[in-house]
Amino acid sequence: MQVKKAVIPAAGLGTRFLPATKAMPKEMMPLVDKPAIQYIVEEAVASGIEDILIVTGKGKRAIEDHFDRSFELEESLSSKGKLSLLAEVQRITELANIHYIRQKQPLGLGHAVWCARRFVGDEPFAVLLGDDIVRGEIPCLKQLVQVYEQYEQAVVAVQNVSREHVSRYGIVDSRDLGKRLSRVHSLVEKPAPDEAPSTLAITGRYVLTPRVFEFLEDGVIGAGGEIQLTDALARLNQAEGLLAYEFTGRRYDIGDKLGFIEATLDLALAEPELHDFVLDLMSRGAQQTSTSLAQHRM
Numbered sequence: 001m002q003v004k005k006a007v008i009p010a011a012g013l014g015t016r017f018l019p020a021t022k023a024m025p026k027e028m029m030p031l032v033d034k035p036a037i038q039y040i041v042e043e044a045v046a047s048g049i050e051d052i053l054i055v056t057g058k059g060k061r062a063i064e065d066h067f068d069r070s071f072e073l074e075e076s077l078s079s080k081g082k083l084s085l086l087a088e089v090q091r092i093t094e095l096a097n098i099h100y101i102r103q104k105q106p107l108g109l110g111h112a113v114w115c116a117r118r119f120v121g122d123e124p125f126a127v128l129l130g131d132d133i134v135r136g137e138i139p140c141l142k143q144l145v146q147v148y149e150q151y152e153q154a155v156v157a158v159q160n161v162s163r164e165h166v167s168r169y170g171i172v173d174s175r176d177l178g179k180r181l182s183r184v185h186s187l188v189e190k191p192a193p194d195e196a197p198s199t200l201a202i203t204g205r206y207v208l209t210p211r212v213f214e215f216l217e218d219g220v221i222g223a224g225g226e227i228q229l230t231d232a233l234a235r236l237n238q239a240e241g242l243l244a245y246e247f248t249g250r251r252y253d254i255g256d257k258l259g260f261i262e263a264t265l266d267l268a269l270a271e272p273e274l275h276d277f278v279l280d281l282m283s284r285g286a287q288q289t290s291t292s293l294a295q296h297r298m
Contacts, residue, residue, distance in 0.1 A: 001152075003145045003207055005119065006049040006126040008040055009112035011057030011103040016255065025060045027130045029260070032267045032274070036254055037063060040128050041095055047142035049126060051097045053119045055112045058102075067098050110227035114216040122210050124148060127229075129204025133263050135270075136249025140205050143247050147181065148207040154236060155243040156184075157205035159251060166196040170230035173197035174244050184242040189230040200244065202230065203251060212236050 014026025021029070027037035037054075044052055056063060070089065077086040099119060103112050113127060126141055134140035140157055147155045158172060170189045174182035186197060206229075215232040236242060252263035268278045 001124055003048065003124050003126055003148060004050045005123055006044045006052045006128060006141075007055065007113060007116040007120070008037070008044070008052060008128050008130060009055045009103075009109055010037060010060060010063060010130055011055055011106065011112055012130075013057075013106070016257065017260075023059070025056075025062055026255075027060075028062050028066065029254075031133070031254070031260075031264050032271065035066060036133065037130055038066070038092065039133050040130050041067070041098070043134065043139045043141055044126065044128055045096050046139045047126070047145055049096060049141070051099065051119075053099045053101060053116050055103050055115050056100055057104075057106065060102075064100055067092060067095070069093050108227040108229075110216050110229040110232055113229055113232075114213060114227070117210075117213045117216075120210055120213070124154075124207060124209050127204075127206040127208060131253060131255030132204030133252045133254055134203075134205070134247065134249045135252075135266070136247070138248065140247045140249050140251075141207075144205055144207045144245055147243060147245050151243060153241050153243050154208045154212070154233075155206070155245050156233065157203045157247045158182075158200045158244040159203050159246065160199050161201045163193045163196065163199050166191055166193055166199060166201065169201035169203075170228075170233070171196045171198060172200050172202060172244050174200060177243075180246040180248075182244045182246075184237050184244050187230050187234045187237065187242075189228045200246075202233075202244075203247075205247070206233075208233075209236070209240065211239060215239075 010025065010027045012026065014021035017026050017029065028035040031039065041052060054063060073089060074086060077089070101115050103115050128141060144155050144157055161169065167190050170187055171191055172184050173186045174184045176182045188197065212232050215235040216227065233242060253259035254263050265278065265282065268274045
């Protein structure tokens with residue numbers, strides 16, 4: 001069965017970016033000239049997804065407004081002859097069939113995915129987390145969809161991380177099958193560095209079967225006092241197996257300030273009209289830092 005539906009959890013409070021996120025959803029923070037969540041939606045569409053459910057929370061109305069029509073803005077752009085901008089804002093509203101549901105309580109990622117159960121029905125579906133932006137020749141999610149359609153088993157995107165950072169992720173213990181694919185033996189959510197079975201971390205892309213809702217239904221509280229998706233994946237693995245795929249592409253953790261800055265710079269460098277200016281700006285900044293360090297050592 002083809003994967004045509006995707007779920008994007010977007011109900012988090014974004015506390016790591018306060019005060020910027022006090023009145024603005026973290027998913028709407030701009031990376032150059034697009035909000036972060038638009039990159040996620042565009043990846044889903046480029047991977048063959050037709051229907052998207054965004055799981056929101058209180059104070060997230062700006063996300064809905066962004067993907068909705070804005071007749072006053074469109075009329076203003078049209079009357080001023082700004083036709084390229086008009087085409088872009090209209091394109092945003094036509095990316096996919098986008099639906100919304102509110103997560104009424106902040107009970108964790110697993111609960112946010114569980115909120116999508118009626119939208120998903122009995123089909124395989126994708127989950128894309130908004131804290132991960134991935135750039136590559138083949139969209140990260142499309143790579144997972146191709147694996148799912150070949151093996152007809154749930155698959156998660158993984159990446160090796162440094163051992164000191166394993167406590168930030170769900171970590172898999174798996175058996176290599178070749179061609180960047182492995183069969184998951186076990187999973188653990190946010191282990192201590194000395195307890196992690198590997199350094200292979202689950203990143204924010206999944207293709208799952210609807211049976212995962214059976215294991216999320218129990219509402220078992222896991223790490224951090226929340227309902228963890230990783231715990232449900234461990235049970236799904238026991239029931240029908242789970243694959244892990246080391247995707248190709250450059251991943252940015254934009255849930256972290258340093259990752260957000262890195263993504264902004266790299267995306268700006270990818271824009272022809274910005275490339276030289278940003279490169280010069282970075283060079284001058286490096287020179288100033290070097291001068292300041294030299295003066296500090298004197």
